[in-house]
Amino acid sequence: MNGRWKTWLLVGLGSATVIAAIYFPYLRKRVKTTAKIEQPTEEQARRELTAPTAVNASDPVVKVRMFWASGEDETSLAPVTIDLALSPEPVLRAKQVLNTLLAGPVDSDLRTLPPDAALLAFYLLPDGTGVADFSEALATSTPSGIQSEQLAVDSIARTLEANLPQVRRLKILIHGQEMETLAGHLDLTQMFVVNTKVPQPGPLMMGAAAKPAASSAPATRPLNRGVGTSPKTPQR
């Protein structure tokens, strides 16, 4: 009995060794094949991340006001009304609107934002602060100058104001980081007032409730860095 048990054990071990020897080359081949599957490049990952927000078929088509450069005076903005399927959900809606703004008007000369810039993320804080995170191209490809940088920020702020009443002020990030300026001039450490009709909470009143400037151009006004913004959970 004892000898037979040993025999069976040896036979079992021998069989397992033979099976393993047969299976091992196959397993090795499979590992190699899996490794050959290409990892997505950084550019592919960026494209996937920045792909236009999918339009849901159930989203209602509404009139949207976009602010691009005026055909008559390229230093000012003009509203253009277009039909767009927009989500009722504010963050998705903001992404759809900003992606349309980035895509630009039919006349590319009237663009306010560089064609290679992309919206990476948009957050909406409970206090109405919209945080728009753009790719580096917004900083590197926007023409350097107070006028051109102001036009770019104004077009973003005014387009949000026209289509998203929930957004009261705007913070612009570049690739997730706070930048000192957009392209050497315009201050990005500040927040910009978007919706002047909605009362600003507490400390922001000092900046937001100030008298309108005597100057002719409507400009996006900054708010002081960090004032009145609480690090609450953002919607994304």
Place this chain on the structure above:
Amino acid sequence: MTSAREQRQPLAKAALGKQGRTAAKRFAAFVAACIGICAGIGVVRAQTAGQSEAAAAATTAVPTAVALPTNVAPQAKTGLNIVVLDPAHGGTDSGARGAQGIRESDLVLDLTLQVRRALEAQGFQVIQTRSGNENPSFDDRSGMANAQYGAVFVTLHISSSGLPGTARVYVMPEMASRVNAGGVLSWDTAQAPYISLSRKFGDAVQGLLAQRFKGSPNNAQTASVRQLRTTAAPAIAVELASVSVEDRSQLDKMMPGVADAIARGVAAFRPSYVLPAGAGAQP
């Protein structure tokens, strides 16, 4: 019999003694001179201590508050005497660049020299934030203005776009003023108490520019210009359009007119210049 060497020894000792006395005298004179120089430096430092502290406070790498100078004669506090001119960019930051190789940083330096001459002809003292191809930080540039009493600040730019041959003046939009503990104006919002003065100043200059350069607006525009935010003085940005011109001479032709408009604008603004209440820690 004495050797020649032994005969020379007393002479050598005498010579050495003479040399030693001379060296001692020289050493004493050197020590006296050092003491004199040190005492002189001490006196000068004591006299200029206030200025140095104010300048140091203004040019700290990461400033948090504006400490205004405290050693200025009373009559100097009441009027506008100094214009701080800021040729933007410089160093590796060339600013806007035109297709013809026009660089904003070079052009604004030339413009600054012309503005300086026009202002000095009006009797103003002019301070430049840079005179060569260096690139001080935004805070260092602001610090040069913040260390002065009776100063206005003008930062000069050339745009990438816009209607060529026009000039625009920008001032900061309204912003909340923050005062630190001890009543010192916050560096981050140093411009806040001066915004209404800046607007007056900007409108004065823009009005004159509009007369000379058709297509320019009549009033100053508002824009959140980083350089202006930390400047504790009436401050404007002047931007000419643009580096996209085919030939640099088009911009060169604008410069005398711009310089004259700025100098006349500063002179016109001078009577309005009264430091706002609460503009930092007033002495």
